[in-house]
Amino acid sequence: MSTSCPCGTGKPMDQCCGLYLSGKAYPNNAELLMRSRYSAYATGNLPYLIKSWHPDTCPDLNSDDLRTLWLRLEVLQSKKGLKKSIVEFKAWFAAEESERVLHEISLFKLYKKRWVYVGPLEQWPSSHM
Numbered sequence: 468m469s470t471s472c473p474c475g476t477g478k479p480m481d482q483c484c485g486l487y488l489s490g491k492a493y494p495n496n497a498e499l500l501m502r503s504r505y506s507a508y509a510t511g512n513l514p515y516l517i518k519s520w521h522p523d524t525c526p527d528l529n530s531d532d533l534r535t536l537w538l539r540l541e542v543l544q545s546k547k548g549l550k551k552s553i554v555e556f557k558a559w560f561a562a563e564e565s566e567r568v569l570h571e572i573s574l575f576k577l578y579k580k581r582w583v584y585v586g587p588l589e590q591w592p593s594s595h596m
């Protein structure tokens with residue numbers, strides 16, 4: 468497979484988030500986890516989204532949550548801590564005749580020695596381009 472990874476690194480997917488989505492490896496920092504979760508949304512990998520979500524905050528996801536057509540990701544900044552990390556990103560998706568962007572500052576925590584997504588600290592769903 469030489470498709471480039473949806474997360475925007477420019478690497479082939481099987482050398483980027485594909486490693487995590489297939490279960491061959493697990494991301495060792497929050498930014499990699501965030502990127503792989505974006506790729507999971509982009510490719511419809513529901514089990515991975517659940518696995519990488521903190522069990523206390525994970526919603527009852529189903530395949531309807533994966534209908535969005537994701538276009539691209541931009542990681543703006545990440546702050547690494549020992550047990551908590553913060554990643555700020557923008558993710559573009561297709562909506563009707565235009566593109567929209569989800570801008571979020573996400574909280575990640577180390578849970579059972581793995582980074583997991585806890586939820587947004589701040590979120591700006593934008594309705595204009």
Ligand SMILES: [Zn+2]
Nearest residue numbers: 472474483484
């Ligand atoms: Zn990737």
